[in-house]
Amino acid sequence: MTQAKPRSPKTSRKGKATGKSTGENRAVGFPEGLTEQDLLNSYRQMVLVRKTDERVWMMNRQGKVPIAASCQGHEAAQLGSLLAAQQDGDCFLFPYYRDLAIKMMVGLSPTQVMLSFMGKVGEPYSGARQFPLQGADLEHRVIQISNVVGAGLTQAVGYALGCRMLGDDTVVLAYLGDGATSQGETHEAMNFAGVHRLPVVFVCENNRYAISVPQSLQMAITDVASRAEGYGFPGVVVDGMDLVQSYQATREGIKHARSQGPVFLEMKVERLMPHTTDDDDRRYRGDDEVEQARLRDPLVTFPAYLKEQGILTDQEAEEINAEAQRAVNEATDVAEAASPPDASDMLSHVYAP
C-alpha cells in the first residue's frame, strides 16, 4: 500500500458558531493522530455496523426484533468520535438510543448485539429488560439508562463531577440528538457543566429531525452549537458525515474538556432511515430528500476517500464487506438459537442487595 497522500482539509466550519476554536492548529497533511490502520479499522467497523443495522431492520420486518433505531447516516460522526475517545484511553460514554455504532464498537461482539436486539439470554446491557443496548455496559465504560430524551445529560455531567471529586482524569462524552437540545434538562446539564468547568464533551448528532419535527420547529437558530457560548464554553459545528473531521473535532474536544472544561460539538448528519422501525418517514419528508442525503452516505464517501488516498483497494473493500456479512450471519444464527430469559428474572434486581 502506498503512503497516504497529504489530504487537503475541507473548509472547516470549526469555531464559526462562537468565533472560538478549541485551540488546536490544524496542520495540512495526513490527519493528525491518525494512521492508515486507524482509518481502515474505522471502515471495517462502519461496514460491520451497517450490515448489523440492515439486518436488525430486516428482522424487525420478520417479527424477530421488536424495535430498532437505525444509525444509518450517523456512522461517521459516531465512529469518528469513538476513535478519538478510544485513542485518548480515558473516556466514559453516555450515548443515546441512536448510537449503535458506538455501543457496538466499544467492544461488543456481533453476537452480543444480536442477542440484545432479540432480547435473549446474554443481552449485555440490561438482561433484556430494556430496549436493545440500553442500560449499562460498564466493562466498556458506557451508560444509557433511559429512553427519556435528554435524561442522560445531567447524569453524564454528574458522572464527570464524580470523576473530578475522586481525582480521575476521565473525560465524559455525552451524546444527544437535535430534538434533545430543546429539553430543559439539557439546559440544566450544560449550565452546570459550564459553571464547574467539568470535563464533558457534548456530542450533538444533528440530523435535523426529531421523529417528524424538523429543526425549524425545534429551534430558532441554524447552529445549535451557538448556544454553548451562553453556557460559557465553545460550540463547534462539524461535518458529521466525515469521519476524519468528526474524529478531529472530538479529539480536540477531549483535550479541551480535560484542560479547560466543556465543549459542545454539533455534528451535522443525515438520518437515512425512518426514525425507528415503527416510523414511516414518507409522511413528513420526500423521497428526493433522502435520495440526496444518500449521496453523502458515509458508507459511500468514506471508502471512496480511502481509495483516493490509496489506503483501500476495491478488492480489500469487497473482502471487508464479505467478512462483515459473514460475521452478521453467524451472529444472527447464534442469537436465533439462544434462549429467551426465564420468566422468573422479572422479579430480580428491583433493589440492590
Add this chain to the structure above:
Amino acid sequence: MPLKSVIEAVREAMLEEMRRDEKVFVMGEDVGLRGGVFLATQGFLEEFGQARALDTPLAEASIMGIALGAAFRGLRPIPEVEFADFVWPSVNQLIGEAARVCYGTNGALSVPMVVRIPYGGGIRGGLFHSQNVEAYFCHTPGLKVIAPATPYDAKGLLKSAIRDDNPVVFLEHKKTYRLVRGEVPEEEYLLPIGKADVKRAGDNVTVVSYGLMLHYCLEAAEVVAAEGIDVEVVDLRTLKPLDKETVVESVKKTAKLLIVHEDNLTGGVGAEVAALVADEAFEYLDGPITRLCGPDVPTMPFAQPLEDAYMPNTEKVAEALRKLAAY
C-alpha cells in the same frame, strides 16, 4: 441522654457519615454558604469544603440527575430538595430514572443516594410550602421511602439510608424540626430501614401513623386512655418497604385499625395499609378499617381556619378513636 431536636439529629447523622466516608457529600440549593435554609448542613462548608457541601444552581432536575451521575461513579450523594413542593421538576430523574437504574441495568449499577426532603404542613406554608409528597414515591418500585417522627429515629434511619445502596427518599416533617425534641444517644447507632416501631403498646385499637401525625396520635392515645380506651400506636417510620408484620401483628391483637396521615386520603399510604390488613388480618377485624387523613384538596390552604380545617390534630384523632372503639 442529651435532648436533641429533629433538625439537630438530621445534621448530626450527615456529619458523622461524612466524617466516616469521604464519598458522602451534600448538594443542593443554599446547602453550602448558608448551611441550608433549615440549617441542616450548617458548618459543612467549613469542615468539608465546597466540593462536599455543594451549592448548586437553582435547578432541581439537574440536582437529582447530577447526584445520580455522581452515584454511578461511586459517590454517595445526599441531594437536598429545599422544600418538598419543589421536588416536581426533579421527579423525572427520581421516579423516571433513579428508581429504574438497578433493574434496568440488570443489577450492574445501583444508586447509593439519599434525597432529603423537608415536607408537610401546619406551618402556614400554603399550597407551595406545605405539600405531602410521599404517596408518589411509595408507588415507585426501586425507591425506599422513610418518614421519621422523632430525633432518635431521624438520626438512626438517616445514617442507615446513607449506607444503603438504593435511592432513598428521606422525608423530614418541617414542623417537627424544632418542635419535637427527644433523647439521642451520644454513641453511634443505626436503625433498620423497613421496621416500624410500636411507640405505645395498647390492647383496644391500633393506630398506624408517621411523621408529625404520630405525635398527635400519641397525645390522642393519652386523652382516650383516661376514658378507658387502650390504644397501640404504631409508627411506620419507613413507608416503603412497609413493615407488614408489625402492622398485622398489632391489628391481630387489637382487632381495630385507625390510620392517620396528613397526606391526602385518596391513594395515600393509608390505602395501602388498609389493603394490607384486609388481606392479611381480615378474620381478626372487629370494626371498619378507618382512615383519618388530609382531605382531597390540593394542599392545606394558607389562611389559619382553612389550614386548621385541613390538618388532622389530637382532637380529631381522639374522636376517630372513640368512634372505632365503640364497635
